[in-house]
Amino acid sequence: MWRHEEMESRRSRCGCPGETGSGVRAIRSRVLLGVELAFQRVEGVVQTEVGYSQGHIPDPNYKLVCFGTTNHAEVVRVLFDPNVCPYTKLLSLFWSCHDPTSLNRQGVDVGIQYRSGIYYYKESQARLAQESKEAKEEELNGKKIVTEILPAKRFYKAEEYHQQYLEKGGSHGKKQSAAKGCNDPIKCSG
Secondary structure, eight states, X not given: OOOHHHHHHHHHHTTOOGGXXXXXXXXXXXXXXXXXXXXXXXXXXEEEEEEEEXXXXXXXXXXXXXXXXXXXXXXXXXXXXXXXXXXXXXXXXXXXXXXXXSTTEETTEESGGGOOEEEESSHHHHHHHHHHHHHHXXXXXXXXXXOEEEEOOXXXXXXXXXXXXXXXXXXXXXXXXXXXXXXXXXXOOO
């Protein structure tokens, strides 16, 4: 894993200074792990990290977030080079990786931490996210999308065992490729 200084250096090279730079945050749960792997495979994505954001408790951990009292969402932070990977490409992938019509739920996982959200760094990202949400709703024949689109709050990196979980083999030890352009099916069984 990159040290903090290396991440800051990469942000600078990608035009992403600190928390105000390029990025998108996605969703969580077992689906979170699949979303992280899907983003890792995208050309132009420099780094992914899973963690917690949008809550009101500093330094949350998995156990606290699972209680549902911190208001954190489990998220994927994506650092990307917009010259190689436009934000709209990440948004398309985001919509294809989960059910944006389920309130506080993804599959069997239920709770506020499993809500669908796009947490943006720039107003231009907010506009593109809203436009993509409206397009997705139209595609779903008006079915209500519950995805929240809000300014990104502080990101807290999740425990190390959550990082690149499926690439490392998950709980069954079956590693999945994070190679750029890989189209292998993503198995989120953990």
